[in-house]
């Protein structure tokens with residue numbers, strides 16, 4: 001096992017934050033080599049530093065290593081990917097980049113049981129407004145923002161920390177297409193909802209650069225539709241060495 005995989009668990013992560021943010025991407029092809037619990041706990045501790053609605057700290061993390069449980073999640077993932085993937089492939093048939101992503105998603109689906117660990121952030125419902133007797137009512141955007149917003153900052157922290165540690169990870173929701181079946185597979189109580197499934201392991205390949213639209217295409221100033229930076233990267237509007 002390469003040196004970089006040993007004694008990482010307790011060492012503070014030292015990758016510059018900008019490098020981690022610019023290179024964190026979905027890594028789906030993973031080696032079956034084990035990932036220490038100590039390292040996962042370190043990453044979860046960092047994840048948990050994220051903002052959380054009302055400081056309720058009602059996010060919990062399930063680490064799944066047991067093959068039988070992974071097999072149940074693999075089945076759920078394959079059911080969703082079987083139909084969604086077929087439709088997506090049809091729409092993306094002339095887009096080689098998306099087709100490459102889909103090949104990676106299919107690879108992960110085929111090798112799901114070999115993934116060293118699934119990290120599953122779960123929210124306890126009990127401390128939220130729109131919950132009555134353990135049943136989540138259809139909630140307006142405002143509550144949805146508080147609810148899911150209490151999980152995704154931590155999830156992104158986790159992904160960045162995993163990147164900085166050299167681990168491969170990806171944010172997935174497909175295995176959760178049926179909360180009922182996922183809850184059963186994971187042995188979760190009814191007041192706890194799985195929010196995402198993060199397969200984690202040592203990457204088979206290398207992290208390539210993330211590709212995104214220029215920032216100017218997604219920024220409006222003062223009023224929607226006023227896009228003075230359209231087509232520009234941040235560097236083009238404020239050159240670093242000016």
Ligand SMILES: Cc1cc2nc3c(=O)[nH]c(=O)nc-3n(C[C@H](O)[C@H](O)[C@H](O)COP(=O)(O)O)c2cc1C
Pocket residue numbers: 024025026027028101105170171172173174175210211
């Ligand atoms: C809410 C959400 C759900 C996602 N669900 C899945 C999923 O089920 N399976 C998967 O392989 N990727 C999933 N992704 C990852 C996206 O496909 C990925 O982030 C996107 O294609 C950009 O690629 P990159 O992360 O490599 O930059 C999800 C991402 C988000 C934000």
